[in-house]
Amino acid sequence: MALSVSASASFQQTTLDNGLRVILREVRERPLVGVWMWYRVGGRNELPGTTGVSHWVEHMLFKGGKRFGKGEITKEISRRGGALNAFTWIDCTAYFETLPADEIDLSLAIESDRIYDTRIEPDEAEAERTVVISEREGSENFPEFWLREEVQSVAWREHPYRLGVIGPKSDLRAMTRENLYDHYKRYYMTNNATLVMVGDFSSSELLDKIHAEFDQHPAGPPPPPLQIEEQPQTGERRVSVSRPGPTHYVMLAYHAPPGSHVDAAAMVMLSALLGGASSPIAWGGARGLGRSSRLYRALVDGEIASSMSAGYELTVDPYLFAIDATLRNGVEPARAESAIVQEIGRIQREGIPADELRRTKRQLHAQVVYSLEGVTNQGFALGFMDLVAGDAAAWETFPAALQSVTPEDVQRVASIYLVDKQRTTGWFMPDNVDAR
Amino acid sequence: MATVTGSALRPARTQFENGLVLLHNRAAANPSVVIRALVRAGASRESPGEHGIGGLTGRMLRQGTHNIGKSALAEELDGMGAGLSVDVGYALVSVSIKVLSGDFRRAMEILAELLRRPIFPTDELDRLKGQILTDLKEMDDNTRIVSERTWRELAYPAAHPYHRLTVGDAASVQAATRDNLTNFHSAWYGSTQATLIVVGDVSIAETRTAVETNFGDWPAGRIERVEATLPASDLPARQVREVALAGKTQADVAIGLPTLERTSPDFYPLSFANHILGRMYFMGRFGEKVRDQQGLAYYAYSELHGSYGRGGWLMRAGVNPRNLEEALSSIDAELKAFLTEGPTPAEQADGVSSLLGSLPRQLETNEGAAAVMSEIELYDLGLDYLERYPDIVRSLTREQVTAAARRWILPEHLVTAIAGPPRA
Numbered sequence: 001m002a003l004s005v006s007a008s009a010s011f012q013q014t015t016l017d018n019g020l021r022v023i024l025r026e027v028r029e030r031p032l033v034g035v036w037m038w039y040r041v042g043g044r045n046e047l048p049g050t051t052g053v054s055h056w057v058e059h060m061l062f063k064g065g066k067r068f069g070k071g072e073i074t075k076e077i078s079r080r081g082g083a084l085n086a087f088t089w090i091d092c093t094a095y096f097e098t099l100p101a102d103e104i105d106l107s108l109a110i111e112s113d114r115i116y117d118t119r120i121e122p123d124e125a126e127a128e129r130t131v132v133i134s135e136r137e138g139s140e141n142f143p144e145f146w147l148r149e150e151v152q153s154v155a156w157r158e159h160p161y162r163l164g165v166i167g168p169k170s171d172l173r174a175m176t177r178e179n180l181y182d183h184y185k186r187y188y189m190t191n192n193a194t195l196v197m198v199g200d201f202s203s204s205e206l207l208d209k210i211h212a213e214f215d216q217h218p219a220g221p222p223p224p225p226l227q228i229e230e231q232p233q234t235g236e237r238r239v240s241v242s243r244p245g246p247t248h249y250v251m252l253a254y255h256a257p258p259g260s261h262v263d264a265a266a267m268v269m270l271s272a273l274l275g276g277a278s279s280p281i282a283w284g285g286a287r288g289l290g291r292s293s294r295l296y297r298a299l300v301d302g303e304i305a306s307s308m309s310a311g312y313e314l315t316v317d318p319y320l321f322a323i324d325a326t327l328r329n330g331v332e333p334a335r336a337e338s339a340i341v342q343e344i345g346r347i348q349r350e351g352i353p354a355d356e357l358r359r360t361k362r363q364l365h366a367q368v369v370y371s372l373e374g375v376t377n378q379g380f381a382l383g384f385m386d387l388v389a390g391d392a393a394a395w396e397t398f399p400a401a402l403q404s405v406t407p408e409d410v411q412r413v414a415s416i417y418l419v420d421k422q423r424t425t426g427w428f429m430p431d432n433v434d435a436r
Numbered sequence: 437m438a439t440v441t442g443s444a445l446r447p448a449r450t451q452f453e454n455g456l457v458l459l460h461n462r463a464a465a466n467p468s469v470v471i472r473a474l475v476r477a478g479a480s481r482e483s484p485g486e487h488g489i490g491g492l493t494g495r496m497l498r499q500g501t502h503n504i505g506k507s508a509l510a511e512e513l514d515g516m517g518a519g520l521s522v523d524v525g526y527a528l529v530s531v532s533i534k535v536l537s538g539d540f541r542r543a544m545e546i547l548a549e550l551l552r553r554p555i556f557p558t559d560e561l562d563r564l565k566g567q568i569l570t571d572l573k574e575m576d577d578n579t580r581i582v583s584e585r586t587w588r589e590l591a592y593p594a595a596h597p598y599h600r601l602t603v604g605d606a607a608s609v610q611a612a613t614r615d616n617l618t619n620f621h622s623a624w625y626g627s628t629q630a631t632l633i634v635v636g637d638v639s640i641a642e643t644r645t646a647v648e649t650n651f652g653d654w655p656a657g658r659i660e661r662v663e664a665t666l667p668a669s670d671l672p673a674r675q676v677r678e679v680a681l682a683g684k685t686q687a688d689v690a691i692g693l694p695t696l697e698r699t700s701p702d703f704y705p706l707s708f709a710n711h712i713l714g715r716m717y718f719m720g721r722f723g724e725k726v727r728d729q730q731g732l733a734y735y736a737y738s739e740l741h742g743s744y745g746r747g748g749w750l751m752r753a754g755v756n757p758r759n760l761e762e763a764l765s766s767i768d769a770e771l772k773a774f775l776t777e778g779p780t781p782a783e784q785a786d787g788v789s790s791l792l793g794s795l796p797r798q799l800e801t802n803e804g805a806a807a808v809m810s811e812i813e814l815y816d817l818g819l820d821y822l823e824r825y826p827d828i829v830r831s832l833t834r835e836q837v838t839a840a841a842r843r844w845i846l847p848e849h850l851v852t853a854i855a856g857p858p859r860a
Contacts, residue, residue, distance in 0.1 A: 029465045030796050062718075071728060074718045079786040081793015098797055130731040130756070137686040138734055138754045141579050244683030246577035247570055276514075286519020286534035291510035303563060306570035328570045359515040366468075366517020366536050373466040374800045432682060 011382060012203050013392060018219040019191025022210055023382050023392050025198040027375055033199030034375030035097045035107040037114070038383040040194075041187035043090035043165040044226060044317060050175055052167020053183045055088040056125075056132050060180060061095065062086075063124045065117035070124065073110050080106070083376075088165055091316040092387050098376045101200035105209065111195065112213040115188055125177040133173070136166045143245035143428050144324070150239045151251050151426040155320060159230040189220030196383040196392075198375040230255075230318065237424040242431045247306075248327040249428035250336045254418050256321040259314030259388035265401040266409040267312045267321060267417065269360060273352060273410065274343065275310025275323065277363035279371030280402075281395055282381040286370050289363055294343045299325050304336050314388040314398075321417060333427040344418045351411040361403055368399045445799050445822050447809050448640050456627040456651050459809045460634045460643050463802055469540050469636030470802040472532045473551055474810055476662050477624035478525045479602040480744070484595070486616060488604015492564070493617045493625075494522045494529035499560035502553040506560060509546070518543055520550075524602050527662045527744050527814070534802075537637040541646055548650035551625055556617045568609050575603070579688040579855040580754075582679050586853035587690040590675060591748060595667045598694070598745065626657025631813050635802040666745040669694050671849040680858035687757045687856025691767065692750035695844040698742035698815045705840035706749070707740050708832050711787050712779045713771070713841075714738025714751060721770050722751060730766060732759045742815075749845055757859050764852070775845065778838025791829050795822070 011025040042054050064070040077084045082099030095114070097107045139145040149164060156162035195214075197206065233255055257263045268280045276290015290296055299305035305325040312321045325336050372378050385394035450458040479490045498520060500506045513520055518535040531550060535543040575581045585601050592599040603609075632651070634643045671693060696702055714720040719727065719737040726736040733753045741747035751771075755763045779787065798804045812821050 027465075030800055032796050032800060071717070071724070075786070078717045078790050079793075081790050081795070081797065083794070083797060100793055100796065127729070127731040130759075131727055131734055134686065134732070134754060134756060135734040137756055140685040141688075143577070244577075244681075246573040277517075286517075286521075288519045288521040289514060289517070292507070292514040296510075300567070301563070303566060306567045306574075326570065326574070328566055329573060359511065362517045363514050364517075366519075369466065369517075369536060370468055370519075370534060373468070373802065376800075 010396060011392060014207065016190065016211070016214060018215065018217055019189075020214050021194040021386065022207070023194060023196045023386065024203045024206060025378060025382065026201060026203055027198055027378065028200050031101045031200050032375050033099060033101045033104050033107070033197060033201060034379040035111065036196040036379040036383045037095045037111045038194045038196065038387055039093045039188060040091070040192050040387065041223070042088055042092045043163060044160050045187065045223070046160055046163055048163065049171060050179050050183070051163040051171045052132065052165070053175060053179055054093050055165055055167065056128065056172070056175065057180050057184050058086050058088045058093050059128050059132060060120045060125060060184070061114050061118050063121070063128070064119055065113040067109060067113045067117070076106055076110070090161055090165060090319070094383065096376060096379065104201060104206065108209055108213045112217070115190065115193065116217055118184060118188075120177060120181045120184060122177045125180055129172065132166075133169060136169065136172065139166065143243065143430070144249055146241045146243060147249050147251050147426050147428040150241050151253050151424050152320075154237050154239055155253050155255070155424040156230050158228045159317065160226075160228065161317065161319060187223050190214060190217050191219040192223050194383055194386050196379045196386070198379040198382065226317070233422050236420050238426075239424065240427045240429055242429045244432045245428060245430035247329055247430060248331065248333050250325045250327065250333045250340070251322060251426040252337065252340055253320040253322045253424045253426070255422045256312055256319055256417055258316060258318050260390055263413050263416075264314060265398065266405050266413040268364065268402060269357070269405045270347070270410050270414055270418075271310045271312040271321065272360045272364055273347070273356065275308060277360065277367045279367040280314055280364075281368060281385055281398060282371035282377045284371040284373065284377050285367040289367065292359065294347075295323065295340065298339050298343050299336065302339065303328060304331050304339055314384075316388055333429070337425060344414060347411060347414045348418070352407050354407060357405070357407055357410065361405070364402050365399070445805055445808060447812070447819060449813075449819055450644060452627070452647065452652060454627040454652065454654055455656055456647070456654060457631045457813060458634065458643065458647050459631065459813055460640050461805055461809060462637070462639065463635055463805065464637045466802065467537050467637050468534060468802065469537050469543070469634065469638050470532060470534050470806050471540075471543055471547055472530060472633040472806050472810070473547060474631045474633065474814070475529045475531070475551065475625055476527060476629040477620070478528045480526045480597045480662050480665060481620070481624050482597065485608070487600060487608040488602075489612055489616050489620050490529065491524040491602050491604060492561070492568075492609065492612050493620045494524045494531070495564060496556050496561060496617055497522060497531060497550040497554045499564065500555050500557045501549045502555060503549055504546070512546070516542065526597050526602060540638045540642065544646040544650050548654075551630070552654055554621065556614050556621075558614050561612070561614055561617070565609055565612065568603065569606055572603065572606050572609070575601070577681065579681060579684055579686065580752075582681065582855035583688040583690040583752075583853045584750075586677055586679055586855065587692065587750065587851055590677060590851045590853060591672050591692065591694055592669050593667070596669050597666070598669070598748070624657050627651065627654040628659050629657040631810070633806045633809050633813075635805045635809065663697070663744040669746050671846065672851050674848050674850050676852040676854070678854045678859070681855055682858070684857040685756070686754050687760055687854050689753045689755060689760075689764070689852065689854050690750055691850055691852045692748050693846065693849045693851060694746035695740065695749045696746060697744060698747065702840045702843060703742055704828055705832055705836045706844050707742065708787055708829070709774070709779070709837050709841040709845070710738055710740040710749065711791065712783050712837075713774055716783070716787055716790055721774065722753070722767060725766050725770050726753060726763055730762070732756075732763045732766070736763075736767070757856055760854070771845065771847065775838070775842050775847070778834050778841070781834065784834050784837070788829050788832070792826050795825075
């Protein structure tokens with residue numbers, strides 16, 4: 001029995017008695033189905049000492065439960081030509097399978113098994129410790145990783161967003177199997193999850209199957225709400241990282257509103273104006289856009305940086321608006337920083353011409369269209385917007401809101417959020433002589 | 437079990453009077469189009485001492501043409517929401533535009549302008565060189581790239597284009613002149629060296645008209661097949677080289693050797709062997725052993741480069757230096773076991789079903805379809821390739837797969853390159 005059913009032209013949403021949110025969208029062009037299981041747990045739910053636990057638990061959900069033994073989930077999907085993976089982010093942990101539509105039952109069985117019956121065997125947890133550490137070490141080989149981690153760690157005083165997702169090695173070495181299992185039991189439950197399925201199926205028939213698989217699971221005690229509220233930043237914070245590296249990198253990170261905030265659409269627009277558009281609601285899209293953007297022109301055409309990016313992401317709690325630049329050999333960070341601040345200042349003082357805004361809106365519209373190609377991407381967009389906006393319908397209403405942003409909106413949010421006292425500035429300074 | 441129902445891709449092929457080939461496939465699920473020009477003007481076309489000229493020429497296409505300046509081009513593309521990307525490979529330069537279907541015609545005009553009428557402004561060339569020099573510094577600091585580059589230097593002779601990365605090196609990039617680029621462009625950018633791939637929400641009639649209008653009078657380039665210009669490549673001696681990079685935590689490993697051409701009859705059984713060794717399930721046998729069982733690496737997989745000339749078979753892994761010897765020993769043992777026994781019957785069956793079952797997924801996006809269409813045209817696979825493909829895969833036997841692996845993956849010629857932190 002469903003507690004509530006709502007429908008729009010583009011998807012059907014149901015909440016089961018046990019709290020599992022179910023979002024279904026029929027797309028019949030190809031014999032495929034994209035399945036996403038979203039859990040509302042990630043870096044924001046972690047504490048020092050066990051930072052990285054959500055991500056490690058994600059790894060363990062491939063290691064076997066009651067109906068699927070170690071490695072069997074991967075093998076069952078793979079031998080049918082399907083693809084599967086998972087990711088952990090500051091706000092969520094999500095698992096997906098894309099597979100032939102006639103194998104839909106397999107996917108339901110896997111996700112049903114995962115939600116309560118993952119074993120997390122001690123020896124398997126131990127073997128995975130070095131894999132997770134190795135994942136971190138792969139990232140450590142890049143200077144940008146060190147800079148971002150440092151900037152994140154000082155941009156907040158309280159909020160767990162400062163801890164990131166992968167976790168420091170000290171936590172990864174010290175965490176126990178019990179830490180993993182406790183975390184799993186606290187956050188993995190039907191009433192903390194959303195199942196999204198997009199593809200070649202009949203929603204009514206599929207809903208019967210979902211009931212058959214998931215109704216057996218009782219709701220759990222609601223996960224503890226996040227009590228921490230970050231106090232406003234009152235002055236610029238600066239960090240520098242000195243390590244061997246090929247060149248200088250600069251990162252400017254400003255505190256920004258969450259995805260559900262009324263200013264979110266204008267922030268996305270501001271980010272596209274500064275650094276080129278990417279889809280705010282899904283992965284994917286076209287490469288090579290944004291060469292007429294303000295920072296591309298100032299930094300790359302201006303021979304200050306070899307590459308740059310500006311990003312505002314939709315998140316549950318207030319996060320960061322971040323600008324990164326890889327500096328050309330011989331360029332000092334102060335020059336790049338000043339060029340970035342100058343461009344922001346221009347928008348704050350002068351606003352933006354209507355034709356530039358029109359061009360940017362078109363970029364965003366196109367990137368959203370491109371990013372919704374295929375059942376996997378559509379499933380992502382529905383689940384992601386359900387998570388960050390609290391309503392999957394935002395996968396359509398948010399892109400529409402982007403088109404209503406005015407020049408005044410952009411100027412206003414630039415003036416409110418991209419101000420010095422809300423900024424953390426980071427410089428990566430290569431300490432090997434040949435890189436200077 | 438999975439079938440290939442619904443995966444059929446039936447591109448229409450048109451050859452125009454000037455030799456230009458168009459492959460078109462209509463897909464209306466997303467209101468967008470991918471337009472891709474494959475020009476046989478990659479690094480394999482470079483003269484000795486001109487390393488990086490192919491890549492520079494490709495990257496300079498968007499820096500200004502006779503009829504549109506770089507800045508105006510950037511504004512127009514952004515105003516359409518069109519993504520323009522240039523990828524430089526050994527055989528090809530691939531110039532792609534992803535665009536909303538309503539802007540298809542203008543995108544074709546722009547593509548023609550870029551390919552046919554670039555002016556290679558000197559100031560833009562200097563600017564791009566500065567950018568590439570920073571990229572090269574970053575590449576020198578990237579353990580994955582350094583391991584592959586080192587592997588290439590050992591696996592292929594110096595005269596072979598596969599001996600080096602396509603980007604060139606600091607000296608060759610600095611030495612490049614506008615004349616080098618215009619000469620390279622005149623020689624290799626022409627209708628006989630190009631294939632246009634168009635996939636998405638646009639009709640064949642509209643596509644043909646746009647191609648005829650914009651490319652109908654495109655003169656031919658030099659007529660020379662890429663494979664004919666590749667020098668021979670003897671197999672290297674078995675060897676190991678380590679490159680130490682300061683400040684790194686993880687060592688990246690590349691192990692492999694030159695193997696066969698895409699058109700070799702052994703390509704399918706060897707590709708299947710690679711699927712079992714380093715791809716299927718979760719990175720194949722290598723992933724299962726080194727990551728899942730031993731926990732030594734986050735990634736461990738293998739790849740087969742099917743192209744013109746002897747493409748490489750390459751196994752790659754990222755390992756903590758403390759675990760390097762153990763990981764290398766496990767990789768070696770897995771390879772030996774496979775060469776001795778071949779795939780198990782279960783692996784053989786799963787290999788077939790996974791490859792065939794994945795086809796609809798691969799063809800789901802316009803980019804995915806464009807990739808398959810490119811392969812069909814570049815290697816003369818025939819427009820019915822995807823209809824024949826299931827039989828090709830199903831007909832492979834364990835014996836054929838094992839024999840092909842033994843013929844081409846020769847342990848006595850394996851080159852191992854490691855890039856990571858200095859080791860005691």
